[in-house]
Amino acid sequence: MKKIFAANWKMYKTPDEARHYFAEFLAGVKSIPHSQDKEVVFFPATICLEAVSKALAGSAIQWGVQNAYIKNEGAFTGETSMQTVRTLGGQFVLIGHSERRSLFFENDEMVALKTAQAQEMGLRPLLCIGESLSEREAGVTQDVLRRQLTMGLAKTQPGKDLVVAYEPVWAIGTGKVASPAQVAEAHTWVQQILVELGFAQTPILYGGSVKPENAAELLAQNFVGGFLVGGASLEPASFLKICSVG
């Protein structure tokens, strides 16, 4: 299975900044070791999609959206159609990121509908799961992960295109990375549930304060199939370093 290095730009960067980024990133990408065993994916803000799709045209680097809706078109103010993303050449859609769950009230039912829609539209769903700090402290991490996976995948057919990201909410954007042991434990559990649900071949990415300094140790843990990187993906040099691990 190829390792996946995904960049979540969140609501950062203008189209011009995205173009400048890729001028530097694409110059450096040739020096990434073992690149034939890796996939690199960018999730820019929707307003940068045209700039990003043009900059990446003809390269092996893929892109997707950070969120999209469950209908192809219609009176859905402010939403993005997965069908249109596909038409523009996008391959991925991020679903259920913790910021969407906590700030935009996305629940497991909506996550399930979006994951199914992605599959229907031929996009690869990158389904994000993870426990909050209070859930970890209450000892219910495993229950939360089981619920998010079981409900989130309830409408999806087992297939090769799914990707899951385990992102403990307390590690996102906080600088508090999960320890290698915590990552190994959670990924082993996630893998076990995916096997039970019929999704055994799913890459499981880790996300939450991944940096060039901690990437190698985290990638060496069991069932870590790559990363979903926020803050450290915003500078080409630091994301190139992360992509060079492994």
Ligand code: PGA
């Ligand atoms: P971070 O974000 O790397 O800035 O912690 C990760 C994410 O939100 O996907």
